Amino acid sequence: MIKIVEVESNKDLKSFIDFPHELYKSDPNYVPALYMSEKHLLTKHPFHHHSEMSLFLAYKNGKIAGRIAAILNVNYNTFHKDSVGFFGFFESTNDFNVAEKLFEVAEKWLKAKKAVKIIGPVNPSTNESCGYLVEGKNEPPVVMMPYNQPYYHDLFLKMGFHKNTDLLAYLIDVGSFQDKSVKMLDLLSQRLSKRGIIVRKVNLKYFKKEIAECMTVYNEAWDKNLGFVPMTDEEFEQMANDAKMILDPDFCLVAEYEGKAIGFTLCIPDINQIQIKMKKGRLFPFGIFKLLLGRKKIKKLRVLALGVKEEYRRVGIEAVLYGTLLKNAREKGIVEAEASWILEENQMMNRALENLNGHMYKRYRIVEKAIL
Template identity: 55%
Template structure:
């Protein structure tokens, strides 16, 4: 007998996380999330998202076997900021079965409708500040750090449930060579021009990390405020993320643009820790996963350019180009094999054009879906 039940206990949350490992057990491109990180993210009182918004997890069973999962998400900050009544879904995983998918979305939709939502959008885990989107093309390689991965049939399941495309988001690939050096060759002249305007670009100071992070949050919440689906991060949310980032941060790839002591731009690339996580069975750090993580980080030879933004009044001044040039130089110095720039909205012409000009190749496409309820 098939059924869908709410999941809220510690045991339920553990089963919710582990279902993904079982579903992808034979997929060589699947990268398990760290169990402890997923557990804290999904547990009220552990992650700051739960301080302002509501989440309900659901598990689908066929007899005693779990065959699907979904999270219904009411992101109250998103709705207030954007003046909408959206509901979201996330953490969707399912066997290739239309009935199971329908049952999961029926429960998630009913829960959201009861909360006053008039649409269901996703996947987002929990918002566009975290992993989001269904992988549409690019299933032939593992995801890089903090990017999603899913079975190729997911988009068909959603199409059959009458979901519509809301927007596509792109990931660009750079190889060891082949990128356009023009921006690097112009870096000195651009840096001088910025300096004449009182603007400097420098690595973040890890010794003064908390104060730097607070200034970066201001840039983040300002520079990305017109992105589709954007919601400002609270101080607690940003501090939570920054604490995790600090553990893997390489300051050669974490840059700020500053004028008169004020941060006006920020760029961040992180090591592709998925090279290590893919080897950690079921995301467990104990007993041997911790050693794999610590020693594996030293061998990582790829990065993900995760964030690059400038507040509006300083855009097109050359700051973005200097960020790219600095990251390319650090990438080259470390003799890395690849970089991914992600994610970029398909209609963000300025950013897409900038990446294509340095020969970034779009190689993965993700989709966010929506449906009225």
């Protein structure tokens, strides 16, 4: 017997967050989400100030067998003049009936909100982790990227979902990298300087000002990306403050023209290499020490964001940003970097990463279907 319960109590919320630990308990590649971060994302994140989300648990024979979030992104629908709903945080045992019941209740909730289509997974938007892995190496995910059971693809197909788009991840071998953007970094930087453009490290002393500048770049440079919605001030500040806890200024660069930000890149160390060892994602009592003491052992970066305002593209800024990142990474003993995620139809960025000797090694998918 399958029973669906809406999450309403703290006990339910804890069960919702902790369910993946049981589902993946024998999977060596599973990285538990930090409990505190996941709880904040599900209850107090600035996303909730403009949109709605309802969480559901599936019980089979009295035991939790799945979970899902039904999400109404009001800002998305307003920006795109659309009436769609989303699903996220989906996890399930390999049981079609469980998955079907979860989606039935999620779609019913969204239909009551006038949604005509359901898209996902997004957790809870494309500004956080999204998609599910359909192709790639059998290894742990990097920080803030999803991980899932391989049978999810078949479950989605059986429920009538079809592809919306694919998101690509590229792996760059920093150690053997010989790209001209590194070799010619000084020359390229000089050319930009003659145009009044400089590339510098983020200034943590004036972090709030830096956030405001980068936010304008983000909202202009990413406006054609899948599911894009301009971030609110609160959302961008939340993202920046989360990143600041593990930020290295050598990997957060700003491109400026006459003192105004026109591009930026943000890379963060792959703390999943430490987090994978933290039981149930708890920082206390010992997880915090693993996190603090393990930082210097991290040898992989994630290129989380790199963007330049459209009118300043194709003048060499992207090459200098990438070149500086790679130069700094080499000097700090970083071995490899993952650039993720990139829309499959973003030919310019995919070509640029291939020119950097990056190779596409993981593919994530977002699916959709009509709500009947």
